[in-house]
Amino acid sequence: MDCDLVIRGGTVVTPDGAGDYDVGVAGGRIVQLGGDLTARRTLDASGAVVLPGGIDMHVHLSLPSPPVPGRPAWVDDFGSGSLAAIAGGITTIGNMTTPWPGQSPAEAIARDLAAARAAAAVDYVLHPVLADPSPAAVAELPGLAAAGHTSVKLFMVDPEFEERIEEVIPAIRAAGRAGMLTLLHCEDSALVRYAGAELLAGGRGTVSDWAESRPDLAERAAVERAVAICAATGSPIYIVHLSSAAALDSARRARARGLPVFVETRPLYLHLTSEVLAEPDGGKYIGSPPLREPADQAALWSGLADESVHTVGSDHAPWTLAAKTDPEQTVVTARQGVPDLETMLPMLFSAGVRTGRISLARFAALTAANPARLFGLFPRKGTIAVGSDADLIVLDPKRRRVIDGAAMRSRAGYSPYDGAEVFGWPRFTVSRGEVVLEDGEVTASPGRGQWLRRDRTPAAPGPDQEGAR
């Protein structure tokens, strides 16, 4: 077949296995696997693995506007965030779209759609954040789902979650009936506030106490509550950035009962433990939940391998190093979030596949197929199959790089992994058939990214079904 592009000589990996064959691309899609292929352009994948483009369903990108109280102040927008994604082999992102004060979820979605249309260079979806579970906001959910925004995010760690729980539970039920996946930040608000207040009262509470200020018992309590809400409503739950062995145990038990509870973890927990918080610039590792202990890290790696963790999400939420290491911060006021879009996949490959902790097939499931399925994008995204979008990474297992955040695309200007030696970087990144990374250079133009209309999450109950009890 005559194609636009052929990726030749690589080992092609999907969750179903690996094989040595060429990939033919035309019209932005994969049109042939193996066999006779000619094309105007060939990418040399010899010695490399060909993986589905990474899908990172958890990023926080801001609009390029000056910080305003009440608005997030992440330093990356859809433009710089896209460049970081492409350099790290990610071709689809999911942004947390938080209403600004006075905005409804639908208004926030319209705002971010306009911003992303102008600047995004990778494909994207938007997750409406239900910051205020008012009847008017909840009434918007079916319309948002019907328009293709089939997820909603809530923060159990916000005091409002508990204060307004009688509105929250029906909202989660409504989301599931509309075909939405409910994303939950699982930390118990009262227990976190209690731990922080106790530290401050005892004359402690600097950022070096961050882990102690948000104990795993608070995460486990929230996960247990989330599981109960899932059981009561029948709505599927996706736990973002799960961090501890205790919380993973709760999620595993829920799965064993057949409940639609899904687990994302964040790379930070796979590569670092709480001891780094004691470093002089420990603020640069602050995110919530906090870094945990070696036993938690081992449990998460086991979960990645045994399929009790379903996805990885970068939770890319970048600040400058100066903001992160501001000595005025306490455990109550610390700026949360780290840059990770460019580093997530290569580091998972280096520390996971290269060491034998996870298989290549598992890597492809965690970074592409699983998020595509859960978020209603499969099989357009998340796999290497005829008819799917030609989103591909040619990853060179021997390509070595020492992490230097100052030389990376995020405007954060640092990485929590600065100095780490990482093997396994993209030789090429391909998005809908366009080569967007080659020779270490991102060649994508702003605005080429497309918004993706999503199907219902397959984990949702049918519109007429009652939830499990």
Ligand SMILES: [Zn+2]
């Ligand atoms: Zn987040």
